[in-house]
Amino acid sequence: MICNEKMYGLGAKRSVIRELFEYGKMRKAAVGEDKVYDFSLGNPSVPPPPAVKEALIKMLTEESEIALHGYTSAQGDKGTRDTIAAHYAEEYGFRLDPDMMYMTCGAAASLTITLNAIVKDPSDEVVTFAPFFPEYRVFTEKAGAKLVVCPPAAGLEIDVKAFESLLNEHTRAVIINSPNNPSGVLYPEEQVKAVAAALERAEAKFGTTIYLISDEPYRALVFDGKKATCFPSYYKDTVVCYSYSKSLSLPGERIGYIAVSPLATEAQELYLAVCGAGRALGYVCAPALFQRLVKACDGLTSDVNIYRENRDILYSALTEMGFTCAYPSGAFYLFVKAPSGDANEFSEEAKKMDILVVPSDSFGCEGYVRIAYCVSTDLIRRSLPAFKALAAKYFL
Numbered sequence: 001m002i003c004n005e006k007m008y009g010l011g012a013k014r015s016v017i018r019e020l021f022e023y024g025k026m027r028k029a030a031v032g033e034d035k036v037y038d039f040s041l042g043n044p045s046v047p048p049p050p051a052v053k054e055a056l057i058k059m060l061t062e063e064s065e066i067a068l069h070g071y072t073s074a075q076g077d078k079g080t081r082d083t084i085a086a087h088y089a090e091e092y093g094f095r096l097d098p099d100m101m102y103m104t105c106g107a108a109a110s111l112t113i114t115l116n117a118i119v120k121d122p123s124d125e126v127v128t129f130a131p132f133f134p135e136y137r138v139f140t141e142k143a144g145a146k147l148v149v150c151p152p153a154a155g156l157e158i159d160v161k162a163f164e165s166l167l168n169e170h171t172r173a174v175i176i177n178s179p180n181n182p183s184g185v186l187y188p189e190e191q192v193k194a195v196a197a198a199l200e201r202a203e204a205k206f207g208t209t210i211y212l213i214s215d216e217p218y219r220a221l222v223f224d225g226k227k228a229t230c231f232p233s234y235y236k237d238t239v240v241c242y243s244y245s246k247s248l249s250l251p252g253e254r255i256g257y258i259a260v261s262p263l264a265t266e267a268q269e270l271y272l273a274v275c276g277a278g279r280a281l282g283y284v285c286a287p288a289l290f291q292r293l294v295k296a297c298d299g300l301t302s303d304v305n306i307y308r309e310n311r312d313i314l315y316s317a318l319t320e321m322g323f324t325c326a327y328p329s330g331a332f333y334l335f336v337k338a339p340s341g342d343a344n345e346f347s348e349e350a351k352k353m354d355i356l357v358v359p360s361d362s363f364g365c366e367g368y369v370r371i372a373y374c375v376s377t378d379l380i381r382r383s384l385p386a387f388k389a390l391a392a393k394y395f396l
């Protein structure tokens with residue numbers, strides 16, 4: 001092959017999610033938009049808070065175009081980083097250092113930059129918890145390490161014993177994602193504490209540093225009066241990878257950040273490696289207009305109540321019909337057990353009812369389907385008879 005075979009493979013093979021989304025588009029054209037219940041993609045359906053449009057209009061009408069669209073410093077606008085650090089301190093009581101933050105093109109860039117900054121040897125391992133966002137494998141392998149998957153405990157929470165048994169002298173990093181895509185589960189505080197303690201024991205035992213990479217695109221989407229975890233307060237060697245894709249409903253604008261905890265081992269060295277990886281990967285200067293937008297809107301969130309209402313309707317209807325799923329306290333996903341145990345079979349049966357749900361194998365957890373309920377509440381209500389017909393195939 002004339003080009004890089006691994007890259008060719010990634011480009012040539014569409015993800016299962018994209019495949020299903022494309023099928024949905026075709027099907028909608030054939031039978032009508034309103035007849036297909038497309039739960040395939042995590043694309044927010046709730047508009048950004050009104051302040052987003054207002055801030056954009058104000059910037060575009062009142063500020064110098066040259067300054068507005070010009071390069072910022074490679075690691076991002078200082079005023080934006082100062083604002084983010086100040087809001088984070090207000091929200092979580094933890095002081096991030098603006099000079100250890102790097103503005104990025106969303107969580108995907110945050111993760112790939114961080115992994116490239118940390119991984120240094122082909123024997124390096126990165127552990128993550130199943131179920132997990134499938135791109136973790138792509139990013140980890142491209143950074144030159146091996147992804148090690150920790151299977152879940154009951155309720156799709158963390159099996160801390162299993163996790164600790166996977167840590168060894170090769171473990172360089174751990175990726176954690178809470179609230180979780182695809183399960184919506186928010187890991188309870190006692191499990192976060194137990195993970196931190198296991199990491200500290202492993203660092204002492206192997207004489208190494210293990211960085212905890214907290215992937216947080218759903219940090220602001222938490223329901224029932226709960227609050228997302230501030231990982232740097234539990235474990236010092238933490239790197240926060242944040243994104244505004246879901247919190248401000250701006251997935252196409254590509255904006256987020258990396259924050260190396262100022263308490264981390266060799267924090268300054270790691271931060272410079274993050275800056276170096278950003279440079280090497282061509283990610284210097286995240287989109288300037290949206291860095292400035294974030295300065296005006298950080299701390300705001302799209303209307304979470306709409307996602308909560310969707311969750312409530314779907315969770316109670318599906319469990320009443322006989323389906324089983326872990327209770328989602330955040331994000332906008334429901335991870336439903338395939339009644340036959342076969343995720344692909346279940347997804348295909350659902351397709352016959354024009355319900356599009358993603359089989360779970362690529363999430364590192366067999367036997368489930370993911371429902372992305374970031375769709376209109378009307379679509380959720382209209383989909384219930386189709387779910388009922390699907391349930392009838394299994395439970396009557």
Ligand code: PLP
Nearest residue numbers: 042106107108133177181243245
């Ligand atoms: N991490 C998780 C868990 C996600 O679900 C997503 C996107 O859906 C990402 C990272 C990538 O986010 P972004 O669009 O901000 O790059």
